[in-house]
Amino acid sequence: xxxxxxxxxxxxxxxxxxxxxxxxxxxxxxxxxxxxxxxxxxxxxxxxxxxxxxxxxxxxxxxxxxxxxxxxxxxxxxxxxxxxxxxxxxxxxxxxxxxxxxxxxxxxxxxxxxxxxxxxxxxxxxxxxxxxxxxxxxxxxxxxxxxxxxxxxxxxxxxxxxxxxxxxxxxxxxxxxxxxxxxxxxxxxxxxxxxxxxxxxxxxxxxxxxxxxxxxxxxxxxxxxxxxxxxxxxxxxxxxxxx
Amino acid sequence: xxxxxxxxxxxxxxxxxxxxxxxxxxxxxxxxxxxxxxxxxxxxxxxxxxxxxxxxxxxxxxxxxxxxxxxxxxxxxxxx
Numbered sequence: 018x019x020x021x022x023x024x025x026x027x028x029x030x031x032x033x034x035x036x037x038x039x040x041x042x043x044x045x046x047x048x049x050x051x052x053x054x055x056x057x058x059x060x061x062x063x064x065x066x067x068x069x070x071x072x073x074x075x076x077x078x079x080x081x082x083x084x085x086x087x088x089x090x091x092x093x094x095x096x097x098x099x100x101x102x103x104x105x106x107x108x109x110x111x112x113x114x115x116x117x118x119x120x121x122x123x124x125x126x127x128x129x130x131x132x133x134x135x136x137x138x139x140x141x142x143x144x145x146x147x148x149x150x151x152x153x154x155x156x157x158x159x160x161x162x163x164x165x166x167x168x169x170x171x172x173x174x175x176x177x178x179x180x181x182x183x184x185x186x187x188x189x190x191x192x193x194x195x196x197x198x199x200x201x202x203x204x205x206x207x208x209x210x211x212x213x214x215x216x217x218x219x220x221x222x223x224x225x226x227x228x229x230x231x232x233x234x235x236x237x238x239x240x241x242x243x244x245x246x247x248x249x250x251x252x253x254x255x256x257x258x259x260x
Numbered sequence: 261x262x263x264x265x266x267x268x269x270x271x272x273x274x275x276x277x278x279x280x281x282x283x284x285x286x287x288x289x290x291x292x293x294x295x296x297x298x299x300x301x302x303x304x305x306x307x308x309x310x311x312x313x314x315x316x317x318x319x320x321x322x323x324x325x326x327x328x329x330x331x332x333x334x335x336x337x338x339x340x
Contacts, residue, residue, distance in 0.1 A: 110279040111272070122268045151279075 018206055019046040019069060019175060023078035026064050026230075038064040040230035041078070046208050046223065048174070051201050053221030054210040055254060061230040062210035066179045069208065070100045083175050083206070096124060099168035101193075102179040105160045109153030113144060113163045116152055117170050124171035131170070138166045158189040165196055176200045178209040182216065194220065214250045224250075228258045 026039040039061045046052035054062045067073040069080055071091040080087045083097035107116055114135060121131040139145050142162045147155060152163060168176070178197060182190040197220060200207050211217060217224055217238075224241060226234040234241060234257045238250065245253045261269075277283045325332045 108272070108276055110276045115272075115275070119268065119272050123265060 018048060018084070019044075019052070019080065019082050019208060021045075021065070021069070021078070021080040024065065024068055024075050024080055025077035026061075026068060026073060027076040037230050039068065039075075042227065042230070042232050043078075044225050044232065044235060046206055048206045049201060049204045050222045051197065051207040051209055051220050052223045052225065053217045054208065054225050054227055055212065055214075055217050055250075056210070056227035057212055057258070060227045062227055063179055064230075065227070066100075066177050066208065066210055070098055070177050071095055072100075083173075096171060097173050098175045098177060099171070099173035100177045100179070101164060101168045101181050103181060103183045103185065105164040107152040107160055107163055107167075110151060112149045112151055113155065113159070113166070114139075114148045116163055117166045120167045121170040126171065134170055134172070135166075138169055142166060157185065158192060161185065161189050161192060165193075173205070175206045176208070178207070180210055180212070182211070182213070214254065218250055226254060226257045233257045233260070 022043050024039050024042040025037065028036045028038055030036050042061070042065055044052065054065065056062045064073065068075050068087060069082055071087050071094050074088055082094045085093040085097065087094050108119075111119065117135055117138070118131060121134065126134065139148055142165060144159075144162050144166060147159055152160065155163065176197075178193075181193045181197075185193065194216065197207060197209060201222075209216075209220065221238070223237055224235065225232055234244075234253075236244065241250070241253050242248055245256055247253050247256065277287075322328070322331060322337075331337070
C-alpha cells in the first residue's frame with residue numbers, strides 16, 4: 018500500500034528562485050492495483066516517485082509505503098520497494114548473475130535464499146542463456162531483464178516504475194509491460210509514471226493526472242471518461258491540464 | 261553502512277576494477293615495467309656521462325702568467 022499525504026518538494030534554482038516540483042500531492046495506491054501517474058515532462062512525476070522510493074526527502078507532507086514512513090523509516094521502505102526506470106545503470110564489467118547477486122546481498126539475503134531467488138527469476142524471465150555474460154555485452158532488452166531481476170531479487174511488496182519504456186523498442190517495452198501486469202497479478206502495489214496515454218489505458222486501474230507539481234484529477238479510466246464526457250484519454254488529459 | 265555492506269561493495273569494486281584493462285595497465289604494467297625501465301635508463305645515462313667527464317682533459321687559461329714563469333713552463337702548457 019502507498020499513501021501520500023500533501024507531499025511537497027521545493028528546490029532552489031539560481032534563475033527561477035524557489036521551485037515547487039511537487040505541490041501538495043495526495044493519493045492512495047492499493048495492493049493488486051496499478052496506479053498510473055500521468056503527466057507531461059517536468060510535471061513532477063519523477064520527483065514524486067523518488068520521494069516514495071526515499072531517494073529524495075519531502076519538504077512537507079508524508080508518505081507511507083508498505084506501512085513505513087518514507088522520512089522516518091527510510092531503510093525499511095527501501096527493503097520493501099523495487100524501483101525500475103529506463104536507465105538500467107548496470108555495472109558493465111559484472112555478469113548478469115553477479116549483478117543480481119550484488120543487490121540481493123545488499124538487501125541482506127542469505128546465500129541459499131539468494132541462489133534460489135536468482136534461479137527462479139532467471140528461469141521466469143528467460144535469462145539463463147546470458148546469466149554469465151558481462152552486462153556491457155548485452156542487448157538493450159537483455160539489460161532491461163537484468164534490471165528487472167535486480168528490482169525483484171528482494172521480493173518487494175511495492176513496485177515503482179518511472180517511465181520504464183521510454184526509448185525502448187517494441188519488444189523490450191512489451192517485456193516491461195508484461196512484467197508490470199505480472200506484478201499486479203501477484204498482489205504487489207504498483208505505481209507507474211508515464212506520458213504515453215496508450216500505456217495508461219492498457220495497464221492502469223487507477224489514474225492520477227499531475228501537472229506543474231499538482232494533482233489535478235484522479236480516478237479509474239471509467240470515472241474520468243464519465244466525469245469529462247470524453248472517451249479518449251488524451252482529450253481528457255488536455256482538458257484537465259488546460260483547466 | 262554496516263561492515264557487511266562495506267565488504268559487499270568492496271568485493272564488487274575489486275572484481276569490477278580487475279576486469280578493467282585500463283586499471284590493470286595502470287596498476288600492473290606501469291609499476292612493473294615502466295618504472296624499472298625509467299630507473300635503469302636514467303642510471304645508464306648518468307654512468308655514461310660520469311665516465312665521459314672523467315676521461316676528458318680539462319683546459320685551464322692562466323691570466324697574468326708573467327709573474328709565474330714556473331707555471332707557464334710546466335708540462336702541457338701552450339704558450340699564447
